[in-house]
Amino acid sequence: MQVNMHEAKSNLSALAEKARQGEIVVIAKAGKPFVDLLPHKDNHIPRKPGRFKGQIQIADDFDQTPLSVIDEFEGQS
Numbered sequence: 001m002q003v004n005m006h007e008a009k010s011n012l013s014a015l016a017e018k019a020r021q022g023e024i025v026v027i028a029k030a031g032k033p034f035v036d037l038l039p040h041k042d043n044h045i046p047r048k049p050g051r052f053k054g055q056i057q058i059a060d061d062f063d064q065t066p067l068s069v070i071d072e073f074e075g076q077s
Contacts, residue, residue: 002026002033 025037
């Protein structure tokens with residue numbers, strides 16, 4: 001099912017229910033597919049803090065950006 005943005009705004013609850021029941025709902029903008037409306041899926045894999053402990057190293061000068069790099073970001077190269 002494809003609906004335009006205006007129709008999606010007006011019928012969001014009904015469209016969300018259709019998506020939850022497994023129907024593919026595509027919201028179009030200017031007649032072209034723009035976004036897909038998908039039901040929420042719980043993350044069944046619990047997060048494990050510290051999995052990479054000891055595997056990631058940050059350089060001592062990590063927060064000291066060279067002026068040449070700052071100048072390039074600001075377009076002053």
